[in-house]
Amino acid sequence: MNADKLDMERIRQAGRIIRDGGLVAFPTETVYGLGGDALNAAAAEQIYSAKGRPCDNPLIVHISRLEDLEQVAASIPQKALALAEKFWPGPLTMIFEKTEKVPGETTGGLDTVAVRMPSHPVALALISAAGGFVAAPSANTSGRPSPTTAAHVREDLEGRIPLILDGGPVHIGLESTIVDMSVTPPMILRPGYITRQMLEQTAGAVAVDPGLIREESAVRPKAPGMKYRHYAPKAQMTVVHGAREQMVKEICRLVAEAKSRGEKVGVLASEETKDRYPDGLIRSVGSRQEELTIARGLYGALREFDHLGVDVIYAESFVTEELGQAIMNRLKKAAGQRILEV
Ligand code: AMP
Numbered sequence: 001m002n003a004d005k006l007d008m009e010r011i012r013q014a015g016r017i018i019r020d021g022g023l024v025a026f027p028t029e030t031v032y033g034l035g036g037d038a039l040n041a042a043a044a045e046q047i048y049s050a051k052g053r054p055c056d057n058p059l060i061v062h063i064s065r066l067e068d069l070e071q072v073a074a075s076i077p078q079k080a081l082a083l084a085e086k087f088w089p090g091p092l093t094m095i096f097e098k099t100e101k102v103p104g105e106t107t108g109g110l111d112t113v114a115v116r117m118p119s120h121p122v123a124l125a126l127i128s129a130a131g132g133f134v135a136a137p138s139a140n141t142s143g144r145p146s147p148t149t150a151a152h153v154r155e156d157l158e159g160r161i162p163l164i165l166d167g168g169p170v171h172i173g174l175e176s177t178i179v180d181m182s183v184t185p186p187m188i189l190r191p192g193y194i195t196r197q198m199l200e201q202t203a204g205a206v207a208v209d210p211g212l213i214r215e216e217s218a219v220r221p222k223a224p225g226m227k228y229r230h231y232a233p234k235a236q237m238t239v240v241h242g243a244r245e246q247m248v249k250e251i252c253r254l255v256a257e258a259k260s261r262g263e264k265v266g267v268l269a270s271e272e273t274k275d276r277y278p279d280g281l282i283r284s285v286g287s288r289q290e291e292l293t294i295a296r297g298l299y300g301a302l303r304e305f306d307h308l309g310v311d312v313i314y315a316e317s318f319v320t321e322e323l324g325q326a327i328m329n330r331l332k333k334a335a336g337q338r339i340l341e342v
């Protein structure tokens, strides 16, 4: 979508709602966001209550111009500027020491603030219309899969917010990469479309939060939101990990077993394997040849299983070179870390 196709009147209306302290859902290139004025403590509180989100889980502040960064970030390392030049607008969130201007309600009581400049034209236009600083978590009920279409937002938030801007299906489908720039070396707190290799080409060595690498361990992730069971469908999900043939075979066996117990079963498969399962409700998330289709399809497929009322889901695993890190991070969380190695 280009800027002249935007419904500017609706965006101005949305901007007014946010400036008056209200909330609006809007598209970004990652997932749909639920936006409120980031500098207004009461708006942040409203966001937590609309989502049912724990208030120790800080919000990302969205800006539309690089020059606005210094209003919310107290100290901006040179490396952060280089990363902003390279990846903004885009799916990268950076964490800085916060300024006085940012209320503790927005940052979940932390002295740091997470900032991102999204690339979606509707998001950029809305942020400007709203005064420049929009706090926006994903526009889902807390704990449910993030919304990748306006229909997903309506499912969760219809009647709870005055306006939902519809920008069609999103481009990426997974939340932004989060990098903590307040530590040396910078540290990835949440994997996303921008990979560690991409960051290191611009910023040198980048660490990964130990709480992310060993998710099943007792190490607490640094991003407060990463500790919650997140992105989750209602059914109990298990990820089956292994070589393709073994994986398919094991899922077929598990499906037959679950059916004999009288359970309704869903299978999260790929274009390449979806015809290999004789039984159960099979959904392809996307093609293994094109990782982005898997990222884009994941949350929608999990929501579809909710609609179908399945009791259990068996998911193939999607470990790959690039986006695979981010995809597996979300998949394992949705499964409450239930992984079966075959
Ligand atoms: P969401 O808004 O749903 O994409 O979630 C935002 C994520 O960013 C959550 O996991 C938060 O815990 C994390 N986050 C936001 N601000 C900070 C911060 N200042 N320090 C660490 N993590 C943060």
Ligand code: MG
Binding pocket: 137, 138, 146
């Ligand atoms: Mg979220």
